[in-house]
Amino acid sequence: MPTPRQSRRNPLHSPTAACFAPRWVGCVWFPQLPLDLELQRHPELRDRPVVLVGRLAEKGIERVLGVSAVAAATGTGIAVGTPAHAVASCCPGAAALPYDTPYYGKAFEALLLRLEAVTPLREPDGFEAIYLDLAGLPHLDPEDPWQVQEALQPHLPPGTDWRLGIATGRFTSWCAAHMAKPGVPLFVPEAEKAAFLDGLPTFLLPTDARTLDQLHLLGLRTLGHLARLPRQAVLAQLGWPGERLHRLASGEDHEPLQPYAPKPVIRETFQFSEPVETVAEFEAMLGALLRQLWDRPDRERGGVRQLLLHARLEEGGTWSHTVTLRRAHEQWVGAFAELRRRLEGVRPAGGLLELSVEVTSVARVLDCQPALIETETEYREALLGHAIEHLRARLHRTAVYRLAHIRPRSPLPEQRWKLIAYDPFMSRARSRSR
């Protein structure tokens, strides 16, 4: 295995020669970024075994998705994929934290944006890796891995385990990052590429578990085993995806990086002054947030197809739920009515401190035709809605409320009722979903 190389000037590193220079790619690999972020959030858990639990599919059971080094060192057999219910019996002292995708996503996006100071072309790969185009940068010599590491260091979260691999091509840099030791970047020169890849295990290949199993059954344990086969034979056995794997294993890695472009986040958040536990308050806020979302001028036109709901709970945890709507909704009322039905039984348990709703998918083409002629009821509701909006705009505050029973059996009168902004559209949505 090649060792990290010392700084060496690149003879091709000049503006005229840059276009002929090899495309150097740096791969920053995070072996366990979600866990590192959780341990930064909960420093008191550093000495305890910690596992992250979550669902891989919407209807699947909860499984372990991350295991901290302390938890792995206990030797209790907890591994990624273990059912979450087995954690308590296997390792009674382990702290099981929910896999907080929105939190990791935000941290990862912030990281990607910070890395713009290093290179304008970056490609994210899940929460696991970031590829950096290091070619043609005036301030950085890609053949000096220590210089690249120093340039990256200030932009990466402190206390995070990350490895740097540099090579020509995305896949080779990914392999180099996996083989690098913490704090020691690994540089693979173009001439040593084939030799470097030869002995690496096939599980590094970017493919699905089924293909990896197939390679294993064929006795192909290393990239060298695969690369030495005739390409036509691999194509016949595994199809075009196999041909791609053969190319990658042979070091023919010319796939360009897909540049990262930050997507506008369409999210609305409300923080409650006191923990909210009732369905009525939850739905009132959900309706208000949906309306805010639909009114956003930066929302893409078309129907909203998927929403991500996220809540911060009084007990300290979080609740997240992604809802793919049965059809794209152009009006928030329809989405609210469907959400009310779909959230039955999966609403967050316990007091809510914060609720946010984010649009995660938009359909440009609607799959239903809006009604051409509105009914008498709809006409009256629209008139009432416009009148209420007019009052709100004139008084700069909500003018019409409805008295809602929040905790009907509470002995405290101020908690029994609350005034909730009256919205004729929401009333319709509520009655429609009943």
Next chain:
Amino acid sequence: MEADRVRPVYEPRPVQVAVDRHGAPRRVAFGVRSPGRASPAVPVARINDRWRVDDLWWRETPVSRMYWLVELADGRLEILFQDLLTGHWFRQPYPPPEDGDDDPDEPADG
């Protein structure tokens, strides 16, 4: 997000209360009319009822109140309570429960 989408109702309002040696309210002063000048205290003519409420004991800030339904000398009925944790007095007017109010499964819709 507009902050006025949900508003509290029947919030307790602080009052000044003079009590007798048993802790029962004798005179009530409602708020301040102008700076430095408290409104005159109204004597309590009769105490019609009293009850104690202990709630939210599972939270960091539990609630413990002694409620008094009093008839003032000018004929008004008032609901007062003393916060047993701080000793402060409040008035809290709210309507008595009506038929059907106690159905927790069906929140009122306006």
